[in-house]
Every structure is written in structure tokens, then in C-alpha cells.
Amino acid sequence: xxxxxxIPAEDIELGLRLRATRERAGLSQRALAKKVGVPNSTIxxxxxxxxxxxxxxxxxxxxxxPISLSAFFEFQPDPERQIFYAAEELTEIxxxxxxxxxxxxxxxxRAMMLLKETYAPGADTGRVMYGHEAEEGxxxxxxxxxxxxxxxxxxxxxxxxxxxxxRLPHRFRQVGPEPCxxxxxxxxxxx
Numbered sequence: 385x386x387x388x389x390x391i392p393a394e395d396i397e398l399g400l401r402l403r404a405t406r407e408r409a410g411l412s413q414r415a416l417a418k419k420v421g422v423p424n425s426t427i428x429x430x431x432x433x434x435x436x437x438x439x440x441x442x443x444x445x446x447x448x449x450p451i452s453l454s455a456f457f458e459f460q461p462d463p464e465r466q467i468f469y470a471a472e473e474l475t476e477i478x479x480x481x482x483x484x485x486x487x488x489x490x491x492x493x494r495a496m497m498l499l500k501e502t503y504a505p506g507a508d509t510g511r512v513m514y515g516h517e518a519e520e521g522x523x524x525x526x527x528x529x530x531x532x533x534x535x536x537x538x539x540x541x542x543x544x545x546x547x548x549x550x551r552l553p554h555r556f557r558q559v560g561p562e563p564c565x566x567x568x569x570x571x572x573x574x575x
Contacts, residue, residue: 399433400492402445404461406431409449420448463493474500481507481558497573501566503529503558513553520570521547527564530557550574 406416406427413431417424422445429435430445437445439453446456469487478484481504491497501522513532523545530539534552539559548554550570558564 397492398436399431400490401456401459401461402427403431404490404492405446405449405451405456405459408461409451411449416445416448420445461490461492464488464490481505482509491573494573496569496571499568499570501556501564501568503527503556503564503566505558505561505563507558507564509556511555513555515551515553516574518550518570518572518574519548520550520568521545522566522568525565525567527558527562528560529564529566530559531555532557 406413411419413427414424417427422441426435426437426441427445430437430442442456443453446453451459466488474485474487475489476483477486478501483500483502483504485500485502487498487500488494524540524542526542528539528541530537531546532555533546533548534554538546540546
């Protein structure tokens with residue numbers, strides 16, 4: 385997972401609610417940002433739960449949808465009901481050398497996040513280890529990955545697995561000449 389700090393559940397819920405409301409209105413992040421005069425990154429940070437906007441800032445953003453503050457908080461997005469996903473339907477949420485393909489387009493109403501993670505040669509979640517409120521585990525499908533959890537460090541290969549309390553500082557780093565592919569689960573979702 386690529387979280388860089390603990391994110392309160394309320395911030396995650398607010399972000400998921402904003403995303404669902406924006407998508408229901410047929411607006412992209414970029415279109416909404418342009419419409420209300422804020423940087424695209426602001427909408428992205430709020431939707432990912434990494435920024436908690438002031439009431440005034442949220443009202444300004446909601447005016448671009450348009451929806452009132454009270455209607456926004458009353459709105460209950462429907463959880464995704466899809467059961468099966470073709471490979472091309474997985475939602476890319478990673479970037480650069482790290483591909484994170486999420487099962488499902490939204491995590492609203494979900495208690496678990498499932499990912500197909502692909503670490504290109506040299507990919508790393510960052511030199512600074514991070515923690516978040518969750519538990520996570522995974523199984524390496526191909527390649528090799530070095531995982532550091534607290535003071536423990538281990539290189540895992542195909543068939544090896546991990547499971548830990550995500551509140552412990554942790555880091556993932558691809559090692560070896562070939563990309564590393566793994567499947568992981570995290571509960572509750574952290575993005």
C-alpha cells in the first residue's frame with residue numbers, strides 16, 4: 385500500500401462520498417477543479433482521504449457539482465454490486481514504477497481492499513516507512529520483493545506470503561532483475 389500517513393476513517397469516507405457525488409454528476413476531477421477554481425490536486429487529495437477540507441472549501445467544491453452541504457452528507461452512494469471483474473476492469477490507482485490494480489472502482493461500503501500489485505525493477509514505496517489503521521497480507525506470484533515491517537526485513541519470492549498489523553511502519557521494495565507481482569488484501573481499505 386502506498387499510504388504516507390494515518391488517515392482517519394472519517395476522511396476516507398468524506399473522500400469516497402465526494403468521488404461518488406462527483407461521478408454521479410458526470411464530472412472528472414479536472415473538470416470540477418476548473419469549474420470551482422481549485423487545483424486538481426486538491427480534489428484528488430480530498431478524494432483519497434489525504435486532505436480534510438474546511439467547511440468553506442467543501443461548500444465551494446460542492447457548488448460546482450451542484451449539491452448543498454446537507455444533501456451531500458445525506459447522500460448514501462450505492463456500494464458497487466459487481467461480483468466478477470475482467471482483468472481490464474481493475475482500477476489503476478498506482479503510478480510510476482508501481483502498478484496497483486484495485487478490484488472495484490470504488491471502496492465505498494467495502495470492508496476490504498484487494499489489489500494486484502506490480503513492482504517494476506527498482507520500484508519502492510519510499511525510503512520513509514509508513515503505517516495506517518489496517519491489517520494487510522499478500523502472496524508473491526512472481527519476482528522478488530523486500531518487505532520491511534518495523535525492525536524485521538525479509539525478501540520474498542514466488543509462493544511466499546506476508547501478513548501484518550499495518551500500524552507498524554512498513555516498506556515494500558522490488559529486488560532482482562524481473563518485476564514482482566503480488567496479490568494483496570487490506571482491511572479496512574486505506575485509500
